[in-house]
Amino acid sequence: MTAHVESWGGLCVENSELLKPEAFLADERARGSALPYGNGRSYGDSCLNASGAAIETRKAGRIISFDDTTGILEAEAGLLLSDLIDAVAPAGWFPAVLPGTQFVTLGGAIANDIHGKNHHRRGTFGCHVREIHLDRTDRGSLVVTPEDGTGLFEATVGGLGLTGLIRKASVQLMRVGASSIRQETTRFNDLGEYFELAREADERHEYAVAWLDSLGTGTRFGRGHLIAGDHETKGGHSAAAGTSPLKIPFTPPISPLQGPFLRLFNETYFRSAQAGVSVKTVAYEKFFFPLDRIGRWNRLYGPRGLHQHQSVIPEDVGFETVKKLLECTQATGHGSFLTVLKRFGSLKSPGFMSFPRAGYTLTLDFPDKGSATLGLLAKLDEVTLAAGGAVNPYKDRRMSSATFKSSFPEWQKLEAMRDPALLSDFWRRTVMSQ
Ligand SMILES: Cc1cc2nc3c(=O)[nH]c(=O)nc-3n(C[C@H](O)[C@H](O)[C@H](O)COP(=O)(O)OP(=O)(O)OC[C@H]3O[C@@H](n4cnc5c(N)ncnc54)[C@H](O)[C@@H]3O)c2cc1C
Numbered sequence: 001m002t003a004h005v006e007s008w009g010g011l012c013v014e015n016s017e018l019l020k021p022e023a024f025l026a027d028e029r030a031r032g033s034a035l036p037y038g039n040g041r042s043y044g045d046s047c048l049n050a051s052g053a054a055i056e057t058r059k060a061g062r063i064i065s066f067d068d069t070t071g072i073l074e075a076e077a078g079l080l081l082s083d084l085i086d087a088v089a090p091a092g093w094f095p096a097v098l099p100g101t102q103f104v105t106l107g108g109a110i111a112n113d114i115h116g117k118n119h120h121r122r123g124t125f126g127c128h129v130r131e132i133h134l135d136r137t138d139r140g141s142l143v144v145t146p147e148d149g150t151g152l153f154e155a156t157v158g159g160l161g162l163t164g165l166i167r168k169a170s171v172q173l174m175r176v177g178a179s180s181i182r183q184e185t186t187r188f189n190d191l192g193e194y195f196e197l198a199r200e201a202d203e204r205h206e207y208a209v210a211w212l213d214s215l216g217t218g219t220r221f222g223r224g225h226l227i228a229g230d231h232e233t234k235g236g237h238s239a240a241a242g243t244s245p246l247k248i249p250f251t252p253p254i255s256p257l258q259g260p261f262l263r264l265f266n267e268t269y270f271r272s273a274q275a276g277v278s279v280k281t282v283a284y285e286k287f288f289f290p291l292d293r294i295g296r297w298n299r300l301y302g303p304r305g306l307h308q309h310q311s312v313i314p315e316d317v318g319f320e321t322v323k324k325l326l327e328c329t330q331a332t333g334h335g336s337f338l339t340v341l342k343r344f345g346s347l348k349s350p351g352f353m354s355f356p357r358a359g360y361t362l363t364l365d366f367p368d369k370g371s372a373t374l375g376l377l378a379k380l381d382e383v384t385l386a387a388g389g390a391v392n393p394y395k396d397r398r399m400s401s402a403t404f405k406s407s408f409p410e411w412q413k414l415e416a417m418r419d420p421a422l423l424s425d426f427w428r429r430t431v432m433s434q
Contacts, residue, residue: 005054008042021057031137034049034055036054038104041099044426047108047394048424089237092177099116102292117229117288129153130172135165137420138419138421152164157350158349177232178236180232181232190219190220191212193223194222194224205230206230209227210226213270232281248299253302257365307373313387313389325384326339352413381403411431
């Protein structure tokens with residue numbers, strides 16, 4: 001069967017061969033090259049395989065077991081985190097790590113070793129995975145764990161889907177008093193103020209992340225909101241009323257997320273929080289997944305799609321490098337609609353290809369404006385690498401081979417442990433074609 005397979009940044013592969021997970025070891029078409037596909041929430045080409053098959057994992061998403069005394073859950077890899085939360089939150093459990101959308105699969109969360117607003121306390125998703133059932137064309141069906149000494153667990157966590165097809169996994173969940181969040185928002189007037197607040201917010205709260213106004217200049221440069229939160233200690237599990245009422249029905253010919261609209265949005269959003277500190281209790285979807293409330297919001301970036309640039313910068317050069325990254329963006333007249341800054345903690349992931357490392361991570365979103373945007377992204381890579389940082393591969397569709405290899409010095413270890421039948425467009429572009 002063939003189909004249209006796409007990534008969140010707007011890249012698509014037409015006529016991709018679709019394989020069922022159970023066919024991966026048996027079907028000859030996988031030998032020509034295949035790649036597991038979760039829910040396509042990666043932004044670039046790391047979840048795409050234009051010259052081969054896509055292994056469609058979503059339909060195998062059952063929860064196999066859940067022990068509500070230990071919080072250990074075993075499920076098939078196609079399970080969406082939204083369904084996982086619905087199943088476990090009423091019993092007082094929650095995934096220990098959540099990204100900014102709940103529409104990602106368990107397999108995708110492991111393969112990209114995703115991070116959330118509590119990296120400073122819980123590390124990455126892979127820190128909470130206990131066991132992975134993996135199918136490989138050269139070794140058959142295996143069960144891999146952090147203790148087994150094969151190195152396959154460490155390669156699969158953050159292994160970009162290249163070490164085998166994850167069929168099932170067991171994860172340790174986190175006990176919470178309630179799923180709702182006590183949210184504390186601090187409005188800050190410039191970037192320096194954020195850097196004064198960030199460490200203490202991490203010490204005091206389970207979750208902390210900042211939104212920045214990427215267009216602010218002069219005394220407003222780097223202003224924004226520091227949004228911290230903790231689970232309420234009492235209460236049940238209730239979802240936000242009326243989730244996802246709105247869906248962007250079509251792709252506009254030109255992205256509205258730039259120029260005067262963006263300036264107005266940033267000004268209004270900045271003023272939507274009162275000066276100083278404000279506190280309220282919010283439903284968990286509002287806190288973790290505000291963008292999920294607008295279906296297909298990525299269409300607002302226009303027909304050429306969007307680029308997301310996520311860098312991580314070592315802590316000691318955090319302030320001056322983030323400042324430089326924002327200055328580069330402003331100098332080219334590119335406004336970033338969603339600009340997010342977060343401090344990563346020092347907890348190490350078991351995955352040797354994991355993106356997070358101690359320091360500050362800055363995420364910028366741009367509509368694609370051709371060579372001007374590519375030039376800016378290359379400059380942002382240069383600034384990041386010069387500071388000893390790294391660029392995130394699962395947000396990317398254009399980084400150079402040199403940028404990738406410098407960001408992930410252990411890439412050869414992953415290449416050595418890759419299932420020979422698995423390949424992605426990202427891996428072809430950054431590793432195979434050099
Ligand atoms: C609005 C939004 C907010 C986001 N916020 C965050 C965030 O805060 N933190 C963060 O880390 N990420 C974030 N992301 C990115 C997203 O969490 C990751 O890209 C995630 O891995 C996507 O999962 P997916 O199920 O859609 O997988 P896909 O994007 O389809 O695939 C991701 C990778 O997993 C592999 N894969 C999928 N299933 C399997 C399997 N069964 N076996 C082996 N490999 C598999 C694929 O080959 C691919 O390499 C965000 C994305 C969006 C759209």
